[in-house]
Amino acid sequence: MTYESIQEMIDLAEAQKIRLSKLILNDQAASMETDKDLLLKRMDEQLAVMEESAAKGKEAGLKSTSGLTGGDAYKMLQFHKNTGSLSGDFCAAAISTALAVAEYNASMGRIVAAPTAGSCGILPAAVLSMMEYRHTSRQDACMALVLAGGVGMVIANVASIAGATGGCQAECGSAAAMAAAALVELNGGTPEMAGHAMAISIKNQLGLVCDPVAGLVEVPCIKRNAGSIMCAIMAADLALAGIKSVIPIDEVLSAMNEVGSTLPCALRETAQGGLATTPTGLKLSEKLLG
């Protein structure tokens, strides 16, 4: 497998009548010259780190190293428990988990970069919420992470997963697309549907800039994790409903690459534009960096 085309993966999976996750697991085990069970065991360790970071990130009183952020996952969880959120159980849990892992990251907690530290809350939000609210087994959750890893490799190869190269669309955008594909498979969708979910998700975050206040992985990164999981859930639902992306996934990825490379440098993780240079952004930067 070339890992340069999502359509190639879809065609191979459908020809072999297997799920995308199985296709990727088989291929990775072969190319890494290792056993499939060993790969799944290692993925289970990543899942355990995700679970721990989600739990720690939801504790009351969490503060980031800079003091700028923290405690919002807890706040969201309390609000849903006590008042009831607009978004309902599944989405509220997902939002809260996305915030929790991203906030834990900002407090120098231990996380799984998925694909990056800045976007580390999105995939755990998808997979852990499925385990909590949709009876997804641990084994299936690990397979979903294998799938996410495989499609993420394609994004890294044909577009980018680095904010400094492609803006936030490359980090949170990629993570959301990976999560969307994982959600489709976990909910019984076909490989083709997973491709449409990825395309729909990326289309909704195309051009998203990377403009961190004071150059720190906090504002707006943490809340973009929350926004991105909602985008992924929306995209998965549309695809599961049979709705198709008019632009095929591989063309969407090409567009993502082109948009990323034409973004001005000020909007690619340099903290020289966007929210970073708003009056408040500059004031915070002055206060934190002196």
Add this chain to the structure above:
Amino acid sequence: MNIFDIIGPVMIGPSSSHTAGACRIGLVARKLLSSNPVRANITFAGSFAKTYHGHGTDKAVIAGILGMLPDDLRLPDSLRLAKEAGLEYSIETADLAKCHPNTAIIRLFGSDGTEVEIEGASIGGGNILISKLNGMLSAFTGENNTVIVAHTDAPGVIADVASAFAMFEINIGSFRLARPHKGQQAIMTLEIDSEATPQILELLKRQANVTQVVYLKAH
């Protein structure tokens, strides 16, 4: 690349370049020193110089110097642990021309009086590039298993080292030699395709004119 480059690495946040990569640069410096570090002079340049406090880059580099990996839960507490371990350190910032935006220069002093200096950059996703070693040009990323052979420049040293690898059927993927002055200290940097066993490392150390052998396993 494999799926664990995307679903991973497991690391202490908040930033793969400013935290995980910084820790790896510190760890490389630690591995290059032949004894316990007692003093570290750290200079941050570029974006490291501006944002090191908020990203915990200082804690990450010190953690690496103490021998921790980027996923070590003790990493946020490394400044205190450095005191306990008897490691003194200083942190300065500098404006370096023509360096990568995320650059650290680390000068380490060991308990036996030896010292080592490296210049390394965090080039994204936790990956690093060490560009200078004791003032000599080097180039290795830590992504591949790397063997660094410090030696005295003399005829036949490269052949001896290459033969040792051949004897153990270890393939060399890249090779770089830095020799600022004829007949003096020089460094070979070799990236290899498989793992270096204790036996090959021992054999390398026994070669004439070889002064030090350091093995850095890929992360």
